[in-house]
Amino acid sequence: MFWEKDIETISRDQLEALQLKRLQETVETAANSPFYGRLFQEKGITPHDFKGLDDLRKIPMTTKEDLREGWPYGFLAVSRDEIVRMHSSSGTTGRATVIFHTQSDLDSWTNQLARCMYMAGMRKSDVFQNMMTYALFTGGLGFHYGAERLGALVIPSGPGNSKRQIQLIQDFDTTAIHVIPSYALHLTHVFEEVGVDPRKDTRLKIAFVGAEPHSEQVRERIEDFYGVRAFNSYGLSEMSGPGVSFECTCQNGMHIWEDAYIIEIVNPDTMEALPDGETGELIMTTLCRRGMPLLRYRTKDLTRIIPGDCPCGRTHRRIERIKGRSDDMMILKGVNIFPIQIEKKLMEIPGVGRNFQIILERKDFNDDMILKVEVEREYFTGDLKKLESLRKTIVNELKSDILITPRVDLVEPNSLPTTEGKAKRVIDNRKD
Ligand code: AMP
Ligand code: ZN
Secondary structure (H helix, E strand, C coil): CCCCCHCCCCCHHHHHHHHHHHHHHHHHHHCHHHHHHHHHHHHHCCCCCCCCHHHHHHCEEEEEEHHCCCCCCCCCCCCCHHHHEEEECCCHHHHHEEEEEEEHHHHHHHHHHHHHHHHHCCCCCCEEEEECCCCCCHHHHHHHHHHHHHCCCCCCCCCCCCHHHHHHHHHHCCEEEECCHHHHHHHHHHEEEEEHHHHHHCCCEEEEEEECCCCHHHHHHHHHHCEEEEEEEEEEEHHCCEEEEEEEECCEEEEEHHHHHHHEECCCCCCCCCCCCCCEEEEEEEECCCCCCCEEEEEEEEEEEECCCCCCCCCCCCCCCCEECCCCCEEECCCCCHHHHHHHHHHHHEEEEEEEEEEEEEEEEECEEECCCEEEEHHHHCCHHHHHHHHHHEEEEEEEEHHHCCEEEEEEECCCCCCCCCCCCEEEEECC
């Protein structure tokens, strides 16, 4: 039932003692990085100041902007020789942040993932098909090594190529899959198209779903169609990736591994600490990372700690399904996109007007982006070929920048709604 019973069912007192010890080590290591070295000096913080867990609050929070400013090596706390891997967030070039790992960082991350999958019921005898991108994105490699550590047979299918996915599932008796929820729903059509009923014609029993927000309704659809139990998996590259927080077989919230992270929930406007049960922004501190420790990192993800004990016996607290984000980041097909990226790109293209609007739709379980862009009036007079060629330029420019192909509608100047104050750039019509 447990991958590591002692640590998973550790008493609160022992857990806090372990956290304090690891926090002291982490702060000492972090002090070697240019960013924290400077910050500690400015604030007069020394590693010896950390006598209790509350002392963590002496440290200002770290943001994604800090990470960007520290690009590429500003957060590195060990010599570069010790680094064996880098990953980055799924945001595209301009907005990506980079994370470095030593071998021991990778070992503890891999172990965390094995712990998650074991908790959800995966065993050595399982065949695990990993439909996630194997690249800078952490979802592919993270789960891959975790499943190998657990001892399962791993099929590194990667994403896409739907018919082949189904073929692999059938030919190799895949029992567990790791998949982005929107893709899992999209794949249902392909199953129907090829006449395969996963409930009857496959051995599937477990699906790990994560990397993007999704509702309980989506989980139910996945479970119904595939005949599996679907487990929510939450993580972010800044905290190594997946394996941060995961559902147990009770499926009533995700245990967040408190031996590896200190968590805080704060009001995102005032930064005030919130008690268990109240919804706010999740703030995280790494406890098992030497290459690039992060202290009080603002995840921007909104959730709450579920008060009370879990019947499974694990003592690590649970967080609720992520409710949304406190910033304007959109997650489309698992890719993180900020409206500002689109704005920047659009505004570089001659002929583009002043206003634009992003509309997100979900059709056939697939996310689509429709971009309404105002263009200069001259494009609407005379030769309409010019308009079409501008439209194509915009599509191509954006495609190479945000990795998503938007549908672009060009409209006349001043025809899109404007608001007083902050522009409402994004209309999210996606419903589950
Ligand atoms: P990345 O660092 O590119 O992997 O993106 C991490 C972000 O994806 C997180 O901060 C969340 O906003 C989102 N995310 C990851 N897993 C989940 C999940 N299970 N539910 C909701 N959002 C998720
Ligand atoms: Zn549990």
